[in-house]
Amino acid sequence: MISISSNLNLMIKAVEKASKSAVRDFGEVEKLQVLKKGPYDFVTKTDKNVEKILIEELSKTKKNYSFLSEEIGLITNKDRENLWIIDPIDGTTNFLHGIPHFAICVALESEGEIISGLIYDPIKDEMFFAEKNKGAFLNNHRLRVSSKNSIEDCLFSSNHEGVKFSNLNMRYSGCAALDLAYVASGRLDGFFHNNINIWDIAAGGLLVQEAGGIVNDFKQFDKNNINIRASSSAINNEMLKNLKNF
Secondary structure, three states, X not given: OOOOOHHHHHHHXXXXXXXXXXHHHHOOHHHHHHHOOOHHHHHHHHHHHXXXXXXXXXXXXXXXEEEEEOOOEEEOOOEEEEEEEEEEEEOHHHHHOOOOOOXXXXXXXXXXXXXXXEEEEOOOOEEEEEEOOOEEEXXXXXXXXXOOXXXXXXXXXXXXXXXXXXXXXXXXXXXXXXXXXXXXXXXXXXXXXXXXOHHHXXXXXXXXXXXXXEEOOHHHOOOOOEEXXXXXXXXXXXXXXXXXXX
């Protein structure tokens, strides 16, 4: 039995509740596209609705914690040392096109350090979570990064710029959070991205580290302009060599 903190337990319950709204709305996307009724507005509403539920649920027992969320920005409450970092839907373009590859992300930063992270893929019902020094898990199964050590055998992910730049074997999934979760679970060997936001990578960065991988120190970057490099430990040096000019 995995022992989890009260904070992580709260995150899980909040995400499970919020995901019902996202799944319901996802089922409506195809109809909206056929009717040409402004699907972008619809996705924005879904984002905001998921965000609202997450903030309400997380505030129930942690009334003073602050928030940083993609849609609403920074909410400074009495407790500034504890910060919930939220991405209501990472992979909104996938969501918009009816592609079932998106995630709800929540991380907890305490005194400047990410101590808990959760990435939930509601369509596949995959809950990735990690706590500092406690390991990373997928639906209660322990995660480990890939042990492949030949770069030719490896699979990497990035945004479209990274895919175009790189001579590595690449994928571009449109969901950075799940890319990082997949590195943590050994499905991918590495992920890199420039100029990304903290809410896209806060939970995933911790997942990769707790699964035995390596993530660069992204605290040195502005929260809205982060360059991230994450991979299994076996392949990290080779990946970074390939990314010298990226």
